[in-house]
Amino acid sequence: MNKRQLLTLTSVNLRYANPQITDKARKKGKSGKQLTRYLIQQYLLSGLIFLLIYGLTMVALDFSRLPGFFTFYVALFGALGFSQGISTIFNVFFESQDLPAYLPLPFRQAEIFTAKILVVFLTVAPFVFPLLVLFLLTGLRSQVFILLTLVLAVVLFVLVLVIVFSICSLIVFGLARTKLFREHKKMMTSLLLGISMIVVVVGIMMMNQTSSYDTQIMDRSAIAFLLPFFYIMNNPLTAAGIGSFAIVLVVCLLLLGAIRFFILPKFYDQVAVAVPDHGGVRRKHKSGQGLSQLLFNYNSQLVRDPNLIMQVLSTSLMTPIIFIVTFALSGALDFGQMDARFCGVFFLAGMALAVMMVNPSSFISTLISLDQQNFQFVRSLPLSMKNYLQAKFRFGLLLQMVLTGVIALLAILLFKMPILLATTFLLGALLGCYLLCLKYFARDYRLLLLDWTNVSQLFTRGAGSVGLVFGMMGALFLSVLLLAGYGFATMFFPFWLVNGPVFFLLVLGSVLWYRYYQQKFWQLIR
Numbered sequence: 001m002n003k004r005q006l007l008t009l010t011s012v013n014l015r016y017a018n019p020q021i022t023d024k025a026r027k028k029g030k031s032g033k034q035l036t037r038y039l040i041q042q043y044l045l046s047g048l049i050f051l052l053i054y055g056l057t058m059v060a061l062d063f064s065r066l067p068g069f070f071t072f073y074v075a076l077f078g079a080l081g082f083s084q085g086i087s088t089i090f091n092v093f094f095e096s097q098d099l100p101a102y103l104p105l106p107f108r109q110a111e112i113f114t115a116k117i118l119v120v121f122l123t124v125a126p127f128v129f130p131l132l133v134l135f136l137l138t139g140l141r142s143q144v145f146i147l148l149t150l151v152l153a154v155v156l157f158v159l160v161l162v163i164v165f166s167i168c169s170l171i172v173f174g175l176a177r178t179k180l181f182r183e184h185k186k187m188m189t190s191l192l193l194g195i196s197m198i199v200v201v202v203g204i205m206m207m208n209q210t211s212s213y214d215t216q217i218m219d220r221s222a223i224a225f226l227l228p229f230f231y232i233m234n235n236p237l238t239a240a241g242i243g244s245f246a247i248v249l250v251v252c253l254l255l256l257g258a259i260r261f262f263i264l265p266k267f268y269d270q271v272a273v274a275v276p277d278h279g280g281v282r283r284k285h286k287s288g289q290g291l292s293q294l295l296f297n298y299n300s301q302l303v304r305d306p307n308l309i310m311q312v313l314s315t316s317l318m319t320p321i322i323f324i325v326t327f328a329l330s331g332a333l334d335f336g337q338m339d340a341r342f343c344g345v346f347f348l349a350g351m352a353l354a355v356m357m358v359n360p361s362s363f364i365s366t367l368i369s370l371d372q373q374n375f376q377f378v379r380s381l382p383l384s385m386k387n388y389l390q391a392k393f394r395f396g397l398l399l400q401m402v403l404t405g406v407i408a409l410l411a412i413l414l415f416k417m418p419i420l421l422a423t424t425f426l427l428g429a430l431l432g433c434y435l436l437c438l439k440y441f442a443r444d445y446r447l448l449l450l451d452w453t454n455v456s457q458l459f460t461r462g463a464g465s466v467g468l469v470f471g472m473m474g475a476l477f478l479s480v481l482l483l484a485g486y487g488f489a490t491m492f493f494p495f496w497l498v499n500g501p502v503f504f505l506l507v508l509g510s511v512l513w514y515r516y517y518q519q520k521f522w523q524l525i526r
Contacts, residue, residue, distance in 0.1 A: 005107060009115030011036045013092070014122070040122065047126030051133065058134055064141035067230045071223040073134050078164060081128040085168035087311075088120045093172070110264055117169070121161060128164070132157045138233040152236055156229060159252050166255035173263045292391060299395040302370040303363055308455045315361035315459065319476075320353060320407055328414035335415045343424040344499040345487050346417070347506075350408060350428025352479035357404050358436035359475075361459040364396035365440040369449045369458050376450070386525040389445070397437045404433040435513050442521040 014036060025038045063070045093116060135156050139149030175181040222230075228244030235241045303309070358364065368375065368389070378388055408429040412422040447461040489498045 006111050006115055009107065009111055010118045013115050013119040014039045043122045043126060047129045051126075051129045058130065058137060061137075062141050063134065063138040063230075064234055066219045067227060067234075068219040068222040070134065070138060070230045071226040074131065074160070074226050074229055075223055077128045077131050077134075078160065081124055081161070081164045082168060084124045084127050085120065085164055086172060088123050089165075089168050089172045092116050092120055092123075113264060117165060120165065124165075125161060128157075128161065131160060135229075135233050138230070139236075142234045144233070144236060148236065149233070152233060156232055156248070159248055160229075162252045163248075163255060166252070166259055169259055169263060170255070295388070295391040296395055299367065299392055302367065303399065305455065308363075308366070308370075311455055311459065312361060312363055316357050316359060317403065317407070320356045321410070323356075324407070324411045324414060328411075335417045335421065338418065338421060340420055341490050341495055342487065343420055344502050345483060345490055346421045346425040347428035348486060348502070349483055350425040350430075351432035352483060353408060353411070353425075353429045354404055354432025354436055355475045355479060357407060358400055358433055358440060360440065360443070360461070362400060362440065363403075364393075364400050364437045365444055366455065366458040367392055367396045367441065368444045369447075369452065370455075372450050372452070375448075386522070389525055390522075393437070393441050396441060397434065400437055401430055401433050404429050431510065435510060438514065438517040438521075442517055445521070 025035050030038050058073065061069060063073075132153055135153035136149060139153060140146065144152075228247050231238075231240040231244040232248070236245070371378070379385060405426065408426050411417075412425060417425060444458075449458060449461060452458055486498075486502070
């Protein structure tokens with residue numbers, strides 16, 4: 001394999017993996033190797049952020065004496081990597097549609113496949129970085145020589161990635177060969193991504209639910225087939241450690257051999273057959289539909305893309321669901337005894353829920369850009385652009401309100417809120433959803449991107465992926481502080497002295513917010 005050609009292909013795929021970041025870097029004057037280094041640094045920075053969010057929760061555990069928790073964390077982050085790997089491999093290989101451009105060039109199939117896999121590795125690796133911390137902590141707590149611990153942790157981390165990527169590749173390319181997948185790509189992709197996402201959500205909830213046992217050093221039952229990873233880091237120089245390392249290495253070699261013999265020989269053919277054929281789609285004509293119904297059906301088609309759905313589920317819905325279910329099952333919060341004094345707190349809590357759900361990675365934030373070339377076509381029609389965008393906004397608002405309302409009702413049922421508090425909580429969630437929909441719909445128009453190749457590009461507009469993570473974390477942290485302060489003030493001061501000013505500020509702020517987007521956005525649309 002020609003290393004220079006491989007590096008060139010990898011650099012090219014890095015640029016196409018996220019054109020939005022690439023364009024920003026080019027505007028800063030970066031090009032060539034400098035541009036490649038910049039793109040890699042962005043992925044590394046994302047990994048460090050993810051490492052801080054999840055990795056610090058493991059520092060307090062002595063994994064050298066907790067093989068059950070060790071294997072559980074390996075399974076959890078392995079499932080997360082599997083979920084992201086399935087989605088990324090499908091996007092990079094089957095949705096990019098760039099393989100025909102390589103045909104006249106002197107590149108071998110193995111080089112193209114390896115270059116794309118390396119890009120997939122850089123994209124998915126940040127999500128499983130906490131495993132590196134897990135391996136390091138286990139080795140250090142087991143009093144293994146620090147240099148040996150570092151080497152083993154890095155090697156084992158790479159081997160885990162190889163296993164995850166190999167399994168993902170074999171599944172995706174194996175499905176791509178089937179007639180069922182070719183005829184029902186969206187359904188099969190959604191099903192595959194949905195199953196992996198459910199595994200991640202259930203795993204995180206179980207991890208949080210059992211965290212109360214950590215202080216008592218009570219281990220959970222170990223996952224047997226993942227114990228070799230524990231033996232490698234706990235006792236690397238014993239027969240169990242050496243034998244386990246040999247087993248993991250053999251598994252990696254077998255999976256790589258399967259890729260070599262089952263995928264690479266017919267790599268071009270598999271991708272060409274499975275590539276979406278947009279030109280051959282037949283649409284059924286429905287008579288008796290007005291313009292509003294046509295636009296509603298059109299927008300509903302836009303948001304049915306499985307990759308978009310899974311991206312929204314993983315970024316906008318998974319966090320509040322995990323948060324609600326975890327605290328509800330733990331019994332740490334009891335709202336059944338609270339009275340009407342706290343109605344303002346619950347109203348604000350509903351708005352905080354809307355902040356978690358309506359953000360740059362939600363449906364409403366991408367609805368205009370999802371039009372792609374159709375947006376310019378609509379502009380050329382004798383159709384009011386304002387009416388067109390209003391119809392699109394009403395659809396997005398309805399979708400976001402349904403999602404927010406369902407999650408709010410889930411919280412109401414699980415926390416067993418009294419009727420009054422439940423009503424104020426739901427109203428706060430719906431009001432916050434409406435106000436945030438105004439913001440992010442206008443933001444989508446301001447940052448309009450019609451030439452995207454991967455829906456994740458739409459989520460990282462503006463501040464990028466780092467800004468997205470910091471923004472969501474900052475909003476969550478600020479919401480917790482406000483709710484805590486508001487709740488304490490409610491307990492120690494008279495009802496109207498606290499809730500009166502808050503109610504006035506909420507009404508005033510909502511009216512000003514609404515008028516701002518009416519004047520600065522809707523009135524400027526022609």
